[in-house]
Amino acid sequence: MGKILCERHGGSPIAFVCDHLAAEVCAQRAVGPHAEYVVELDGREILRHQYCPACVERLGLPTPPRPLNFEERDLPASPVCARCYRDAVGR
Numbered sequence: 001m002g003k004i005l006c007e008r009h010g011g012s013p014i015a016f017v018c019d020h021l022a023a024e025v026c027a028q029r030a031v032g033p034h035a036e037y038v039v040e041l042d043g044r045e046i047l048r049h050q051y052c053p054a055c056v057e058r059l060g061l062p063t064p065p066r067p068l069n070f071e072e073r074d075l076p077a078s079p080v081c082a083r084c085y086r087d088a089v090g091r
């Protein structure tokens with residue numbers, strides 16, 4: 001897991017989210033419904049991506065979510081501060 005330098009939290013874990021969720025997190029607004037996709041390599045979780053329903057539809061992601069394999073990790077996702085993200089989800 002890499003780190004991100006957040007204005008509010010300093011060095012923080014990274015959460016990978018779609019642009020729409022990233023915009024909500026950056027604006028410090030509550031994040032709406034979204035789906036979480038674990039990305040696995042050799043059966044081990046290496047990343048988690050979060051997508052809003054529009055992106056799930058647009059990218060043809062599986063519903064209900066299943067773990068994605070390593071080849072699918074290049075799906076578009078923006079890195080945001082995981083602590084900001086958690087704040088936005090918990091709001």
Ligand SMILES: [Zn+2]
Binds near residue numbers: 053054
């Ligand atoms: Zn989205």
Ligand SMILES: [Zn+2]
Binds near residue numbers: 010082085
């Ligand atoms: Zn933060």
